Structure formats: C-alpha cells, structure tokens
C-alpha cells in the first residue's frame with residue numbers, strides 16, 4: 598500500500614513530524630462534534646502548523662457537509678487535512694481531498710478501516726454514492742491504541758465485526774490473491790483475540806492493540822479487492838433505511854456466512870481456524886452473543902414490512918457472490934437476520 602503507517606501507543610506524538618515530512622504547514626483538523634475535544638488537543642499540539650478545527654463530520658458524508666468543509670479548507674488556506682476519528686471523519690477528509698487533492702493524515706479511532714482505502718462515499722438527496730479515487734487514499738495513517746480506549750465497549754464490538762466482515766468477504770472475493778487471503782485470515786484472528794479483551798477491559802492496551810492491528814489488516818484488504826453479498830446487503834440497508842453502519846454489518850455477517858457456507862469452503866475453513874470455531878457462521882453468531890452485540894435487524898430499527906423491498910434492491914444491481922443470489926434466497930437470509938436466528 599502506498600500509505601505510510603505509524604503504529605504505536607502514543608504514536609500521535611509523531612504527527613508534527615509526519616506533517617513536516619509531507620512538506621505541509623497548514624493542517625485543518627477534522628472530527629465529529631462528539632470528538633471535538635480530541636481534535637482541539639491535536640490542533641493545539643500542532644501549534645502554528647494547525648489552521649483550525651472543523652468538528653462537523655457526520656455519518657455518510659452528506660454533500661452539504663462536504664461542500665462547507667471544502668469551503669472552510671480553502672478559506673483557511675489548508676495544505677493538508679488531519680482526520681481524527683472513525684469512518685465518518687475520514688470520509689469527510691476524503692470528500693475534501695477528492696476535490697482539492699490535499700493530502701490526508703488519518704488518525705483512526707474505530708476499526709472501520711476507511712483509512713486504508715481509496716473508496717469515498719457522498720450522500721446527495723438521500724442516496725449514497727461510492728467511488729474509488731487514488732487522491733482520497735490517506736498519505737499517512739497513525740494508529741494509536743491509546744486513542745481508542747474511550748470508544749465504548751458496545752461500539753468497539755460492532756466496529757470489530759465490521760472489520761471482520763471486510764476480511765471474511767475478502768477470503769472469497771472474485772479477485773482475491775494469496776497475499777490478501779493471508780492478511781484477511783490474520784486480521785480476523787487478531788480481532789477475534791482482541792475483542793473479548795476489549796469487551797471486558799476496554800481501557801487495556803493489549804486488546805486495543807490487537808483490534809487496531811486487525812483493523813489495519815481488514816481495512817487493507819477492503820481497499821485492495823472487491824466485496825460481495827454481505828457488503829451489498831449492508832449498503833442497501835444502511836443507505837435506504839439509514840440503519841447504523843457497524844451494527845448492520847454485525848447483524849448481517851453470520852447470515853451472509855451461512856448463505857455462502859457451502860459455496861466457499863476454503864474461506865470458511867480459514868475463518869474457522871482464525872476464530873477457533875468449528876463453524877464460521879454459528880461461530881461468529883456465538884461470539885456476537887458472548888460479547889453482547891445486537892443479533893437481529895429488528896433491534897437496530899428495521900421494519901419487517903421493508904424486507905421484501907430490501908431484497909428487490911439487492912437484486913437490482915447484485916455484486917459478484919460465490920453462491921448465486923435469487924430474490925427468494927435473499928428474502929430467506931433477511932428473514933433470519935431480522936429475527937436473529939442462530940445459523
């Protein structure tokens with residue numbers, strides 16, 4: 598990957614050096630409103646190299662938010678953006694970079710993985726469009742496990758399953774290769790090891806480091822190869838019904854694995870080895886249950902009446918998938934996910 602990665606407890610201290618090495622002098626620091634204090638601390642630590650904080654990132658990068666942030670970057674004469682937060686904040690950085698070409702320094706504080714991809718998303722009139730552009734791939738990524746200890750345990754767990762989903766689908770992608778396969782299996786292993794630790798000791802650095810290392814691997818494979826049915830389902834459910842991103846990935850994952858189980862035996866053996874479970878689909882479900890994750894679409898806001906329409910939307914423009922998809926089979930998968938049945 599062309600990005601430079603700095604990974605260490607307290608790695609945030611190296612941000613001024615990293616900005617200097619990029620030849621930049623005027624950083625605009627981005628965050629969500631919830632993480633403004635972090636952005637302000639970062640801005641202060643940069644002294645004259647910071648032109649200010651823009652704490653207005655929100656989920657799915659609405660075009661109006663992107664436009665205002667782009668205007669602010671121009672007004673302040675920013676020559677780089679520092680995106681400190683999860684996928685929403687890094688997504689806003691990407692929206693700025695897409696238009697201006699400004700380099701992004703990403704400081705991820707969740708496990709979503711956007712920092713490792715050249716994929717961007719923008720939402721206009723309620724429709725989320727995604728694309729790929731090399732300009733939006735961060736130039737530097739700083740992984741600092743200390744910055745993740747405040748991510749609440751429940752969010753950490755769903756974010757971890759979001760990362761596992763990237764790796765699980767990478768294992769049966771149509772364009773997978775031996776290197777991404779190795780990275781995907783190791784990413785799942787690291788997260789499956791770290792997540793129980795994070796659930797019980799959220800401030801412990803070992804579990805946090807395992808999860809962040811897993812997120813790096815899972816984000817890298819997401820950025821390298823194409824995804825399948827699981828990501829299509831989550832894109833439709835998140836985009837059309839505004840379901841929460843990481844929770845949706847969590848609830849769908851065991852059912853997507855059950856759906857593809859017989860069609861992707863090698864991928865399933867790797868997931869089973871990484872998670873130390875005899876069955877990839879039920880093993881993921883059982884870990885979700887053990888860690889207190891949501892298990893059903895109904896508990897995260899989906900209406901049963903909308904399942905049919907969701908299946909139709911998935912079938913309108915299906916992704917490649919190892920097992921062929923039909924409207925009926927997708928309805929069955931969604932019904933299982935709606936009620937949270939153990940696969």
Ligand code: NAD
Nearest residue numbers: 629631657683684685706707709711714716745747748842
């Ligand atoms: P998020 O960025 O929306 O964060 C969720 C909430 O958690 C926010 O309020 C945030 O401020 C808070 N938060 C984040 N880290 C925290 C921490 N360490 N401590 C306390 N609070 C913290 O959630 P996400 O799941 O990281 O990102 C979801 C978005 O990212 C979606 O829009 C998704 O489509 C996008 N995404 C994009 C890609 C890509 O490659 N382009 C990849 C994955 C996700």
